[in-house]
Amino acid sequence: MTTGFYWDERCFWHAGGNYAFTLPLGGLVQPLASGGLPENPETKRRLKNLLEVTGLIRELDVRGAAPAGEADQLRVHPRDYITRFKAMSDAGGGELGLRTPFAKGGYEAAALSAGLAKQALFGVLRGDHANAYALSRPPGHHCLPDFPNGFCLLANIAIAVQAARAVGLCERVAVLDWDVHHGNGTEAIFYEDPDVLTVSLHQERNYPLDTGEVSARGAGRGEGFNANIPLPPGAGHATYLAAMERIALPLIRDFKPDVILIACGFDAAAIDPLSRMLATAETFRAMTAQVMDLAGDVCGGRVVAVHEGGYSEVYVPFCGHAVIAELAGSGTIAEDPMAETLAARQPGARFVAYCDSLLKEMREALGV
Incomplete structure (x- = not known):
């Protein structure tokens, strides 16, 4: 079986309105598609273009998807939020939450982004692909049920997971989030759910400032099924692989999921403007290899990566x-x-040793 690749040009047309402008738009003032936001279409479009130029895209099963429908959205988000979002989108755009401006059509773009994540997951669970990548935009891992946040307007991965569970395609799901920012939305949605393990590997106190602590372990029946791995600014390749090997992967192995989803942000990269980490392209390749090795042991190789941040x-x-x-x-x-x-420019031995000591403390706190 091949790797599925889900994308849609219309996701690149999602715009952030007039967020960063002081000049009035119109006349000779040309608006940017992003509206001045760091979350802009070029990071995703240029990834798609690079796949074309190298020829890798010809090795993939390239597909589109229908937007996530209202029933899919309502498994995660309350009707009042969806109604307000759609009405504001139809009226020309605006901002409903924190750092989530959108232009006219923002609702449709977000529904399509969630639809790509959903169909990528369905494709793997139904056996159409060995694994899959969804080039979703706008991202989703910061979106709370009733409050959009950090460029995220709908909770893409959560919508996909709940849709798959609703039709019996899976029961136990592990979500591994290596975006540099804490996956607070995904955490909140599944915080009391013992059948979804959420693991977030992130720069400590980057964004949001008040979430992502090791002590947040879930609640009620979901206690023990949420794990945060906050790393200090400056962590690089060695620390990321060690955090995966010593904490994230053992937690997922013990959980024995039916499928592993990766909230696949690239903003931990060393030259990202919204982080202070030192990961590289090789770091992301190596972490993917680690996940695939584990998935081969615990869930028949079923892995779905859903694009999140990276600027x-x-x-x-x-x-x-x-x-x-x-x-x-x-x-x-x-x-x-x-x-x-x-x-x-990777960290020196003393800083790596310091990070190792932090990982040891986290292992003990998380019971790994």
Whole structure:
């Protein structure tokens, strides 16, 4: 079976309105598609373009998807929120939450983004693909049930998971979030659910500032099924792989999920404007290989990666290409133009040792 690749040009047309402008739009003032937001279409479009240029896309099963319907959305979000979102979108756009402006058609773009995640998951669970990648935009992992947050307007992964569970395609799901920002939305949605393990690997106190602590373990029947791995600014390749090997992967192995979803943000990369981490394209490839090895043991290799953050227009495509090539088992490589430079800028032994001591404390706190 091949790797599924789900995308839609219309997701790249999602715009953030007039968020960062002081000049009035119109006349000779040309608006940016992003509305001035760091979350802009070029990081995703250039990833798609790089797949075309290297030829990797010809090794993938390329598909589109229908938007996530109202029934899908209402399994996660209250009707009042969906109604307000759609009405504001139809009226020309605006902002319902925190750092989530959208232009006219923002609701349709978000529904389509969630639909790509849903169909990628369905495709893997139904056996159409060995694994899959959804190039979703706008992202979803910060979106709370009734409050959009951090560029995220609908909870893409949560919508996909609940849709699959509703039709009996899976029961137990692990969500591994390696976006540099804490996956607070996904955490909140499944915080009391013992059948969804959420693991977030992120830069400590980056965004949101008040979530992502190790002590947040879930509640009620879901206690013990949420794990946060906050890393200090400056953590690089060695620390990310160690955090995966020592904490994230053992938790998932013990949970024995039917499928593993990756909230696949690339903003932990060393040249991302919204983080202070030192991951590289090789880091993301190696983490993908770790997940695939584990998935082969515990869930028949079923892995679905859903695109989240990542704000370097130049570097995100190389990180994404590395992940997708690894998923596909492909020898088609996009050589990292920053590899030598970033290798020379990795943390020294003393800082790596410090991070190792933090991981040891987290292992003890999480009972790994």
